Amino acid sequence: MSDIARVAKAFFDACETGGGWEACERYCTPDATFAAQADALAGITSLRDYTEWMKGLLTFVPDGRYEVKSFATDEERRNVAAYGIFRGTHTGEGGPCPPTGKSTSIDYVYVMQFEGDRIVGMTKIWNDAQAVRELGWG
Structure with missing residues (x-):
């Protein structure tokens, strides 16, 4: 396995389990960018x-x-x-509305761009509108 594949897997797990920046920053440059064509993520650029x-x-989809x-690496x-x-269910307090008890199961893709062994940018490909509908938020 390549170095960038190892870093990407470690970052992916830290991010997807809710580790936040504290758990993820070691895999990224401090100014790593973020992009997505998703209304739910409008305004998030880092x-x-x-x-x-x-x-x-x-916190509000605690079983997420x-x-x-x-996982594919393009050296x-x-x-x-x-x-x-x-996959997850909105059972926790917080979020766009009171808990709905509704669930989602939604596909997504991260494309992590590297310089050296650090992530400098990531794009998320995701149908946020479907997730919002499934969770009862829209």
């Missing part, structure tokens, strides 16, 4: 802020978990793509 958003999400379906372009399925 990887630091995204990892904190995930940490917050898991991921299943990795694919030539210095990126790693992780495809997963996020």
Whole structure:
């Protein structure tokens, strides 16, 4: 396994289990960027802020978990793509409304761009509108 694949897997797990920036920063440059074409993530442009958003999400979706379906490394372009399925139920306090008791099971992809052995940017590909509907938020 390549160095960037190892870093990407460690980052992915730290982020998806709600570790926030404290658990993720060792894998990233301090100014790592974030991008997504998703209304739920509008305004989030730093990887630091995204990892904190995930940490917050898991406070009101406390059973949130991921299943990795694919991990692919492109050494030539210095990126790693992780495809997963996020599952969880809105049972905790917080979030956009009182707990709905509704669940989601949604596909998503992270594409992590590297310089050296650190992530400098990540793009999330995700149908946030479907997740919002499934969780009863919209």
